Amino acid sequence: MNQADALDIVQAALWAVIVASGPATIAAMAIGIVIALLQALTQVQEMTLTFIPKIIAILVVCALTAPFMGAIIYSFAEQVYARIEVGF
Secondary structure, eight states, X not given: OOHHHHHHHHHHHHHHHHXXXXXXXXXXXXXXXXXXXXXXXXXXXXXXXXXXXXXXHHHHHHHHSHHHHHHHHHHHHHHHHHHHHHXX
C-alpha cells in the first residue's frame, strides 16, 4: 500500500460519510432555518425551542433513510475489502 492507495481510501471514506450524513444534516438545517425565521417573526427568543424539533426531524429522517445510509456504508466496506483481497 502506497500513499496514493491510502489517500484513495480516505477520500472514499470521507465521501461515504458526507453522503450518508447528508439527509440528516439537510433536515436539521431546514428545521433550524424555519425555526429561526419563526423566532424572528414572533420575537420569541427561546434557546431551547430549536432542539426538540431538530431532534425529532433528524430521528425521522434517519429512520426513513436508514437503508440508503446502510447501502452507502456497505458499498464503502465492499470497496475496502475488495482492495484488501487483491492486495491493493
